[in-house]
Amino acid sequence: MILSAAALGVNALGVTKFRNVPEKCESVSEENSIEVEIKALLASQKFAVLSTQEENRPYTSLVAFAATDDLKSIFFATTRSTRKYANMAARSGTALLVDNRSNRSEDIRSATALTVLGDATEVPASERPQWAALYIAKHPHMREFLSSPSTALMTMIVESYLLVRRFQNVTILKINP
Numbered sequence: 001m002i003l004s005a006a007a008l009g010v011n012a013l014g015v016t017k018f019r020n021v022p023e024k025c026e027s028v029s030e031e032n033s034i035e036v037e038i039k040a041l042l043a044s045q046k047f048a049v050l051s052t053q054e055e056n057r058p059y060t061s062l063v064a065f066a067a068t069d070d071l072k073s074i075f076f077a078t079t080r081s082t083r084k085y086a087n088m089a090a091r092s093g094t095a096l097l098v099d100n101r102s103n104r105s106e107d108i109r110s111a112t113a114l115t116v117l118g119d120a121t122e123v124p125a126s127e128r129p130q131w132a133a134l135y136i137a138k139h140p141h142m143r144e145f146l147s148s149p150s151t152a153l154m155t156m157i158v159e160s161y162l163l164v165r166r167f168q169n170v171t172i173l174k175i176n177p
Helices: 028-044 082-090 128-138 140-145
Strands: 008-010 016-019 047-054 057-067 073-079 093-099 112-122 152-165 169-173
Touching: 008 128, 028 057, 028 112, 028 152, 028 169, 047 073, 047 082, 047 169, 057 082, 057 093, 057 128, 073 082, 073 128, 073 140, 082 152, 112 140, 128 152
Parallel strands: none
Antiparallel strands: 008 016, 047 057, 047 093, 057 073, 073 152, 093 112, 112 152, 152 169
16 A cells, blocks of 8 residues: 555644555556665665664664565564664564665755665574575675574564655555565
Protein backbone atom coordinates (compact mmCIF):
# COMPACT_ATOMS: atom_id res chain seq x y z
CA MET A 1 0.00 0.00 0.00
CA ILE A 2 1.31 3.45 -0.85
CA LEU A 3 0.56 6.57 1.15
CA SER A 4 1.41 9.85 -0.53
CA ALA A 5 1.90 13.35 0.78
CA ALA A 6 -1.88 13.81 0.63
CA ALA A 7 -2.16 11.25 3.43
CA LEU A 8 0.33 13.21 5.54
CA GLY A 9 -0.25 16.36 7.50
CA VAL A 10 2.47 19.01 7.63
CA ASN A 11 2.29 21.66 10.33
CA ALA A 12 3.45 25.29 9.99
CA LEU A 13 7.00 24.33 11.00
CA GLY A 14 7.23 21.74 8.24
CA VAL A 15 7.02 18.81 10.64
CA THR A 16 5.30 15.89 9.01
CA LYS A 17 2.61 14.10 10.99
CA PHE A 18 1.38 10.75 9.76
CA ARG A 19 -2.34 10.16 9.68
CA ASN A 20 -3.93 6.76 9.40
CA VAL A 21 -5.73 7.75 6.22
CA PRO A 22 -4.40 5.54 3.44
CA GLU A 23 -4.65 6.98 -0.03
CA LYS A 24 -5.15 4.51 -2.82
CA CYS A 25 -2.60 4.39 -5.58
CA GLU A 26 -3.81 5.98 -8.72
CA SER A 27 -2.65 2.91 -10.59
CA VAL A 28 -0.68 -0.29 -10.28
CA SER A 29 1.99 1.34 -12.44
CA GLU A 30 2.38 4.10 -9.81
CA GLU A 31 3.07 1.50 -7.13
CA ASN A 32 5.42 -0.34 -9.46
CA SER A 33 7.34 2.86 -10.25
CA ILE A 34 7.82 3.54 -6.52
CA GLU A 35 9.10 -0.01 -6.04
CA VAL A 36 11.44 0.42 -9.01
CA GLU A 37 12.76 3.68 -7.56
CA ILE A 38 13.31 2.08 -4.14
CA LYS A 39 15.06 -0.94 -5.69
CA ALA A 40 17.30 1.35 -7.76
CA LEU A 41 18.32 3.38 -4.71
CA LEU A 42 19.00 0.23 -2.66
CA ALA A 43 21.07 -1.23 -5.51
CA SER A 44 23.07 1.96 -6.07
CA GLN A 45 24.12 2.43 -2.45
CA LYS A 46 26.43 0.17 -0.47
CA PHE A 47 26.01 1.69 2.99
CA ALA A 48 23.19 2.78 5.27
CA VAL A 49 22.86 4.33 8.69
CA LEU A 50 21.30 1.83 11.09
CA SER A 51 19.37 3.18 14.05
CA THR A 52 18.82 0.92 17.05
CA GLN A 53 17.37 1.68 20.47
CA GLU A 54 19.64 1.96 23.50
CA GLU A 55 17.59 2.45 26.63
CA ASN A 56 15.69 5.67 25.86
CA ARG A 57 17.97 6.97 23.11
CA PRO A 58 18.68 6.12 19.49
CA TYR A 59 22.06 4.70 18.58
CA THR A 60 23.34 4.89 15.00
CA SER A 61 25.91 2.87 13.08
CA LEU A 62 27.12 2.69 9.52
CA VAL A 63 26.47 -0.74 7.94
CA ALA A 64 27.01 -2.39 4.57
CA PHE A 65 23.68 -3.84 3.45
CA ALA A 66 21.98 -5.97 0.81
CA ALA A 67 18.25 -6.13 0.06
CA THR A 68 16.10 -8.87 -1.37
CA ASP A 69 14.45 -8.22 -4.73
CA ASP A 70 10.96 -8.47 -3.17
CA LEU A 71 11.91 -5.64 -0.73
CA LYS A 72 10.80 -7.72 2.26
CA SER A 73 14.24 -8.15 3.87
CA ILE A 74 17.52 -6.28 4.25
CA PHE A 75 20.70 -7.95 5.48
CA PHE A 76 23.77 -6.56 7.24
CA ALA A 77 26.60 -7.99 9.33
CA THR A 78 27.91 -7.05 12.74
CA THR A 79 30.13 -8.52 15.40
CA ARG A 80 28.12 -10.01 18.25
CA SER A 81 30.14 -8.01 20.79
CA THR A 82 28.97 -4.64 19.43
CA ARG A 83 26.59 -2.20 21.04
CA LYS A 84 24.28 -2.36 18.00
CA TYR A 85 23.99 -6.14 18.32
CA ALA A 86 23.14 -5.85 22.03
CA ASN A 87 20.59 -3.14 21.23
CA MET A 88 18.88 -5.31 18.59
CA ALA A 89 18.88 -8.32 20.92
CA ALA A 90 17.08 -6.20 23.53
CA ARG A 91 14.73 -4.35 21.12
CA SER A 92 14.40 -5.56 17.55
CA GLY A 93 12.77 -2.37 16.21
CA THR A 94 15.22 -0.69 13.85
CA ALA A 95 15.43 1.90 11.10
CA LEU A 96 17.83 2.24 8.19
CA LEU A 97 18.55 5.44 6.28
CA VAL A 98 19.75 5.03 2.71
CA ASP A 99 20.38 8.13 0.59
CA ASN A 100 22.16 9.33 -2.51
CA ARG A 101 23.43 12.69 -1.31
CA SER A 102 26.68 14.06 -2.64
CA ASN A 103 27.37 16.50 0.22
CA ARG A 104 26.57 19.57 -1.87
CA SER A 105 24.04 22.30 -1.13
CA GLU A 106 21.79 21.24 -4.04
CA ASP A 107 21.19 17.92 -2.25
CA ILE A 108 18.42 19.60 -0.26
CA ARG A 109 16.33 19.57 -3.46
CA SER A 110 17.87 16.76 -5.51
CA ALA A 111 18.86 13.99 -3.10
CA THR A 112 16.61 11.05 -2.37
CA ALA A 113 16.42 9.58 1.13
CA LEU A 114 14.82 6.30 2.09
CA THR A 115 13.95 5.36 5.65
CA VAL A 116 13.33 1.65 6.14
CA LEU A 117 11.38 0.56 9.24
CA GLY A 118 11.29 -2.97 10.57
CA ASP A 119 12.57 -5.52 13.04
CA ALA A 120 16.08 -6.95 12.97
CA THR A 121 17.16 -10.35 14.24
CA GLU A 122 20.03 -12.70 13.58
CA VAL A 123 19.59 -14.97 10.57
CA PRO A 124 19.00 -18.58 11.70
CA ALA A 125 21.99 -20.87 11.02
CA SER A 126 19.90 -22.96 8.59
CA GLU A 127 19.24 -19.89 6.39
CA ARG A 128 22.66 -18.27 6.69
CA PRO A 129 24.29 -19.75 3.54
CA GLN A 130 21.50 -18.45 1.27
CA TRP A 131 21.47 -14.93 2.68
CA ALA A 132 25.25 -14.75 3.11
CA ALA A 133 25.55 -15.37 -0.65
CA LEU A 134 23.25 -12.40 -1.35
CA TYR A 135 25.27 -10.20 0.99
CA ILE A 136 28.66 -11.28 -0.39
CA ALA A 137 27.46 -10.75 -3.98
CA LYS A 138 27.07 -7.05 -3.15
CA HIS A 139 30.03 -6.83 -0.74
CA PRO A 140 32.74 -9.33 -1.79
CA HIS A 141 35.27 -7.47 0.37
CA MET A 142 33.23 -8.50 3.45
CA ARG A 143 33.65 -12.27 2.89
CA GLU A 144 36.33 -12.73 5.56
CA PHE A 145 34.45 -10.62 8.10
CA LEU A 146 31.22 -12.51 7.46
CA SER A 147 32.93 -15.89 7.81
CA SER A 148 34.19 -15.09 11.31
CA PRO A 149 32.43 -17.08 14.07
CA SER A 150 31.97 -13.82 16.00
CA THR A 151 30.04 -12.17 13.14
CA ALA A 152 26.25 -12.23 13.06
CA LEU A 153 24.35 -11.88 9.79
CA MET A 154 21.28 -9.83 10.63
CA THR A 155 18.00 -9.66 8.75
CA MET A 156 15.67 -6.72 8.95
CA ILE A 157 12.10 -7.74 8.18
CA VAL A 158 10.77 -4.62 6.49
CA GLU A 159 7.43 -3.13 7.53
CA SER A 160 7.59 0.01 5.41
CA TYR A 161 9.69 2.30 3.26
CA LEU A 162 9.44 6.10 3.50
CA LEU A 163 10.82 7.62 0.31
CA VAL A 164 11.59 11.36 0.44
CA ARG A 165 12.34 13.23 -2.77
CA ARG A 166 12.76 16.94 -3.45
CA PHE A 167 13.01 17.67 0.29
CA GLN A 168 9.30 17.30 1.11
CA ASN A 169 7.76 14.80 -1.30
CA VAL A 170 7.09 11.77 0.94
CA THR A 171 5.76 8.44 -0.28
CA ILE A 172 5.23 5.46 2.02
CA LEU A 173 5.31 1.91 0.75
CA LYS A 174 3.90 -0.62 3.23
CA ILE A 175 5.26 -4.15 2.85
CA ASN A 176 2.87 -7.05 3.31
CA PRO A 177 4.41 -9.93 5.26
